[in-house]
Amino acid sequence: MSCRVYSSSSSDWDINDSAIPRINEFDSFSEWADGHCRLVYRADNEDAKRHSSGWAMRNTNNHNVHILKKSCLGVLVCSLRCTLANGERVHLRPAICDKARKKQQGKPCPNRQCTGRLEILPCRGHCGYPVTHFWRHTDHAIFFQAKGVHDHPRPEAKSTSEARRSLGSGRRVRGLAVLLAKEAALGNKLMSLREPKRQCRDLTSARALNPPPLIADQDKGYCSCPPFECICNYQPVLPTTLQQYSPTYQQPQVLDSYWTQEPAQAQSYPAEVTLNQQYDFTNIPADLFQPEEIFQLDQPIKPDFVSNAQSELNRSPSTLLDLGSGTIHREFKSEEYWNQSLNTMINDDSNNSGSSRFNLSQSPDNTLSLNNNLVPSINQNSYVESAKMDELSYSVQKATNYYQQTMLDGEYNKTQNFEIITDNKVYFDENMQHFETFPKTYKSNYQEKYIDLGQYTDYNNFLSAYDGSKINDSAMFGDLDFRINNCVPGASNSHYSHENFDLITHQ
DNA sequence: CGGTGCGGGCGGT
């Protein structure tokens, strides 16, 4: 979520600026970029050229030929929000094509024991609207900017969805399993080779460093863990052999099937390990599945390193299927997620910290690497009591946006040597209307229940800004100061020299 | 068949 906005000196740009700085430092491709984040990819980055994303993003006409805009389609879930025997849930990838997506909806839930139907859980992560992605090409780079924080689980990855589609007409399951395992293996290798020049600390990585619940559960009467990462009764017992493959925990998603859909290790661990420990093909039955059966899994089992790292589950055929479908998730303690009435939550519209209850920083990812005793030495006292936190967050948000606007209107745009787009038009000045669009309906209930979530965002921003390793004594930071000084691009100390702006050559 | 991008058009703000 934070990405380069907070840490890079090259962050003083907005996708709709008439002039964009020339960036010579590029980011590695972030498949699951979330939150208000800006990235700059090499012009020859294939993923960037395809404008691909793990999220199901569809093209949105913004009547601007220079900037491609996409909006999130959310995730396909069971209408009954069923929970499988193993506590997992359904989240398929919505088809981008409208017609195909309509066909998806209403299909039987993949859970055979469930009579529910698939339905779209829309994304409302951007002030009640879907999260948007913007792509802009220059001669030297591809600029990416995301606005909003996804308020829903990740859908299955595109590759997985494609695999099922291509094999969804009655082929042997073994074929699917093999294909998916290959995909996982390939993903592993790719990720291992993609050691980022400058890793985007998006939500995925940020999740690994979440603090424990700030309010004791016994005091609140309900679990205070973030919706996707209850760790109240969770003491991860990780095989050291797994941990050692991800020393930096940049994407510690092994346990996070809920969010990743895909085997997280497919992105974080070498393929050999993945295949050896997760996908034993010896027990794969060669039974033929009907097309519908490929969707319906009796026992979708995800890799579970916590309790069954060496168990039969990991070697079962259904594990393979689950790997592919990516449709099942561990049940989380907090049921609020599935409360549709809470779909629209606070999600700021600025380029700084988001305040979503489902900020990725609250995913269960961190259960992989952290328990309450392993949390970085952040001074939890620097955060105010959760019930007051949201108001503070909002206030700071306003101040932040005001400051940002001031900077945009003033000093920042006065910089010389900007290359001007020919039509010289600003298209997406959403920052300027943030306060008007701030959802007035997002009040009362959730504030009391979820107010402690927003601070995680800033916590992660903090980590992003100070690169984790430097965090030893956050007590020196007032929360307010931290938010303002680190969440406002214009407030950073970064400035461009005149020769650092890229030429925008649009016809 | 579905993903993707483009662009016309409509309605809400």
Added chain:
DNA sequence: ACCGCCCGCACCG
């Protein structure tokens, strides 16, 4: 005017 969104179309794999 701006924006979200729908739709149809074209192109591609």
